[in-house]
Amino acid sequence: MTAEDAGAVEAGAVEAGWVEADDDRTAETLAWLRRKRRAHRRQQGRDLAVLLYTLVLAAVAYGSGVAVHFLRGLNEGADYGGFGEGLVRAVPALFTLLGGVLALVAARDALWRGPVVVPGPSVGWLLAQPVRRGAVLRPWFRLSAWLALAPGAAGGLVGAVALRVTGRAPIGEALAAALPGALCLPLLAVALGMAVERRARWARAVRRWSGPALLLLIALAGQTWAAGAGHRVRALEWVELWAGPWGWAAQPVVRACGGAAPGWPAAVALLVVATAAAVAHAHRDAAAVPTAQLRVRAATATTVASVAWSLELRAAKLALMEAGGGQSGRLVRLRPPRGRSGRRLAVVWRDALALLRAPGRLGRAALWAAAAAGAAGLGADLGGERRPVGLVVGLLCGYLAVGALAEPARVETDDLRRSAWSPYRLRTLMLQHGVVPLVLGVVLAVLAAVPFAVRGEPWALVLMPVCVPPFTVAALYGACRGPARTQLMFLGGGSPVGSPGPLIYLAWYAAGPLVSVVVLALVLDPAVVHPSAADAARAAWIAALLTTALTLVVRRSADRLLEH
CATH class of the missing domain: 1.20.5 (Single alpha-helices involved in coiled-coils or other helix-helix interfaces)
Known part of the structure; x- marks a missing residue:
């Protein structure tokens, strides 16, 4: 049919009374x-x-x-007034940090879900009918926007109460100052998530720049702490106050606290106008999300919800990684081992090659190691009741640092058919997967202990690395733990505070880090106060015993995993 014929048919249809809107x-x-x-x-x-x-x-x-x-x-x-001075000094950097965190969370969430997530039946049936896409999709965007206002309003209320308690501003003035940021920043985050969900190039940019953005947020957290302690950079703060919506939201708060913010009315006007424009543009974009992409997101959301309710958290993580693009693999070659040792080092070679092709895991491990050293050092400096808390938090961060390097062991047990290539039994294969986390974990622990040694605490060079072997074996136990034993949720009778079943399940699920962190905390707590050679030797001896015991548990768990 030619163009003239099609036009004639359409004209005839219109003359007969039919239009597309029918x-x-x-x-x-x-x-x-x-x-x-x-x-x-x-x-x-x-x-x-x-x-x-x-x-x-x-x-x-x-x-x-x-x-x-x-x-x-x-x-x-x-007297909470002493905290008020530091809070006021940290406002520009703090609002910049909060804005960056909201933006990163919204962008990462949009990689697998986003503001518009339509249930699977609606995607499969409703959008295939002669209905307007905007009438189906835009209500979901409006729902996400309204839901985002709830935590924003709660955060604004908490901030206003903090200003009132520290004596920086009356409660009414504090609420009025916090209101623009509490309402506009969450809406801007939703609009950003809509842009990432709608545009594939934005999603690729988010995957590429998430790592540098995280480093920037860590730097902002350091600036916030330094500003609260009195080490301010005025020029940088001025740039932050005018660089974007985060600074515009901070200016009325600075003014309410008695700071210098002469242009705060213009900043609030800019914030409101930018938010309105971004939300209006995102509302239009909500009707243009491709149906194929909506199907994928609906399937991912259904999978995550189902496995989360069944407490299969590993399956939920894998679904999120697959929807978010997974690990960014890089084409890196590593010469395989040869000779008699080649067979024994094959697993180590594969793990090292996997780490080189996904260096983000090493970066996360380094960040967790730095957080572990910072938490332990802060607890030791504060002393008193805060010292054990800092030590426990530091040990948990240390476990997460080692666990980030043990991903190949988890991949091995996600599908046991992958181990068919190996001539070793699964118990031996799992222990070989612990070589790379052990070696790199010790290196990171030594690097994290160097600042303590420079400060006059050389025993940190011993006490930190001895924690790595138990953490490594605990991570291997988590890899071969097996399916979630939800029947543990229903063990035990009732009590005035509830059933102990959930606690029993959590104890089973987190048995590896729980045992290792508790034992090492009890051993290291006296050594942190007055470290000596005897304390270091005792810590090393108990860490060795703990590693041996956990190794036996890993071997037994690997055998049981094959039986099931």
Whole structure:
């Protein structure tokens, strides 16, 4: 059919009274769905009411003590004013940090979900009908925007209360100053997520620049701490106050605290206008998300929800990694080992090659190692009751650093058919997967201990590396732990504080890090106060015993994994 013939047919159809809008069945379809979903929505409302009641009851039961202690401190004239000075100094960097965190979280979330996630049945059936896409998709965007305002409003209220408690501003003025940022920054994050969900090139940019963005956020966290301690960089703060929405949101807070922000009305106007424009543009984009992409996101969201409810957290992580693009593999070659030792070093060679092709894992391990050293050092400097807390947090970060390097062991047990290539039994194969995390973990621990040694605490060069072998074996146990034993959730009888089943399940699930962290904390706590050669020797001896015991558990768990 030629163009002239098609035009003639269309003209004849119009003359006969038919137009394309006659095929629009949006109103009828949505009305039919509302009738069919009415009972389901009522059940959803009941479930939501029960969930909200449970959360409120838990908050009242476990948070009332903290609130009473806080209010009693206010009544007794507790001096929180000293914190106010540091808070005011840190406002520009703090708002920049919060804005960066919101942007990164929204962008990463948009890689697999985003503001518009339509249920699978709606994607498979509803969008295939003659309905307007905007009428189906835009309500989901509006729902995401409204939901984003809830944590934003809560954060603004917390900030206003902090300003009031520290004596920096009256509660009314503090609320008015925090309101623009509390409402606009979450909406801007939703708009950014919509842009990433809608545009593939933005998604590729997010995957590429997430690592540098994380390093920038760490630098901003350091600047926030330094500014709170009195080490401010005025020029940098001025740039942050005018560089973007984060700074525009900070200016009314700076002004409410008595700081210099002469252009704050213009900043608030810019923030409101930018938010309105971004949300309007994102609202238009919501109707243009491709159906194929919506199907993938609906399937991913369904998978994550199902495995999360069944407590298969590893499966949820794999689904998120696959939807988010997975690891960025790089074409790196590593000469394989030869000779008699080639067979024994094959697993080590594969793990090293996998790490070179995904260097982000090494970067995460380095960041966790730095966080471990910082938490332990801060707890030791504060002393008193804070020292054990800092030590435990540091040990947990150390376990996460070693665990980031043990990903090949987890990949090996995700599908046991992958181990068919190996001439070794699974128990031996799992232990060989611990060589690379052990070696690199010791290197990172030594590097993290160097600042302590320079400061006059040389025993850190011994105490930190001895934690790596137990953490390595604990990570291997987590890899061969097997499917979630949800039956543990229902063990034990009732008690005034609830059933112990969930605690039993958590103890099983986190047995590796739980045992290693608790034992090492009990051993290292005395050594942190007055380290000596005897303390270092005792720590090394107990770490060796713990590593041996956990190794036996790993071997048994690997055999049991094959049996099931």
